[in-house]
Amino acid sequence: MALKKLSELYFSQSALAIFNKCRRRFRYRYLDRLYWPAEWGMDDQIKEDLEKGRLFHLLAERYYSNNLGTALLKENQVLQAWLNRLKKFCPVDESIISGEQELRYHNNDIKFLAKYDLLKYNDNTKGFIIYDWKTDKKSLFNKDLKKSMQSRFYLYLFVKAGSKYFGDEYNAEKMPSLIYWNPRFPAEEIKIKYSRSNFEKDREFFNDLINEIKREKEFPLTDNLNICRYCEYRPVCRGKRQEGQELFDEDLDLNLDWESVEEMEF
Numbered sequence: 001m002a003l004k005k006l007s008e009l010y011f012s013q014s015a016l017a018i019f020n021k022c023r024r025r026f027r028y029r030y031l032d033r034l035y036w037p038a039e040w041g042m043d044d045q046i047k048e049d050l051e052k053g054r055l056f057h058l059l060a061e062r063y064y065s066n067n068l069g070t071a072l073l074k075e076n077q078v079l080q081a082w083l084n085r086l087k088k089f090c091p092v093d094e095s096i097i098s099g100e101q102e103l104r105y106h107n108n109d110i111k112f113l114a115k116y117d118l119l120k121y122n123d124n125t126k127g128f129i130i131y132d133w134k135t136d137k138k139s140l141f142n143k144d145l146k147k148s149m150q151s152r153f154y155l156y157l158f159v160k161a162g163s164k165y166f167g168d169e170y171n172a173e174k175m176p177s178l179i180y181w182n183p184r185f186p187a188e189e190i191k192i193k194y195s196r197s198n199f200e201k202d203r204e205f206f207n208d209l210i211n212e213i214k215r216e217k218e219f220p221l222t223d224n225l226n227i228c229r230y231c232e233y234r235p236v237c238r239g240k241r242q243e244g245q246e247l248f249d250e251d252l253d254l255n256l257d258w259e260s261v262e263e264m265e266f
């Protein structure tokens with residue numbers, strides 16, 4: 001049963017990160033579908049921040065598709081300020097390809113899926129740039145973004161699938177870059193340049209990881225009780241209340257329509 005469900009699953013960076021943290025959590029969330037909205041049981045302040053993050057992503061998407069309107073900004077000075085910072089940081093110009101671009105990759109029994117906040121193409125350097133917006137209160141400099149699952153997965157998948165999506169229109173030979181930015185800290189920016197050798201390492205890493213997931217039968221509980229403290233399944237596994245919420249990118253994107261993503265078979 002688990003194997004059948006696994007073969008149907010599109011792996012996102014969140015799913016892979018969760019598997020690495022706790023295999024049982026992966027099973028509950030992606031195979032057993034014991035999933036509930038991230039807001040449930042959440043502190044009001046965190047809920048508010050989460051909503052702000054969602055609205056910012058929506059605003060950014062509309063800004064880059066020239067469909068901004070005013071409804072979302074009404075009486076929301078924080079969002080207005082964040083949007084102004086975004087306009088200054090990364091204004092609309094001819095290099096924009098699309099906001100909230102979803103990519104699927106399906107080859108034999110490997111299926112990957114990601115959603116990119118913004119894609120640009122630099123005609124001078126002939127390279128794609130992926131942007132990812134963070135909206136939490138932690139400085140980007142205090143996160144280990146360079147080695148994160150998200151960075152590796154986003155860049156790897158883009159090289160695997162991006163040229164098939166955009167190769168007709170753009171010269172996709174150069175390796176892409178990934179830029180993280182947070183409107184709370186407008187002067188901070190983390191840029192990660194991808195290389196062929198990193199791509200080769202990531203290919204091995206993701207192939208091994210997917211094979212490991214496919215071989216897994218028991219999906220055991222993690223031994224690290226600290227991970228459990230922030231897990232929504234703590235009452236089920238440990239008989240204790242969750243102490244805080246650990247959010248994954250897909251929690252910010254509950255409106256993502258996974259079925260509408262154009263699938264490319266390679």
Ligand code: SF4
Pocket residue numbers: 022023024025026028220221222227228229231232233234235237238
């Ligand atoms: S409570 Fe702990 S063991 Fe259970 S799913 Fe969560 S992280 Fe895994």
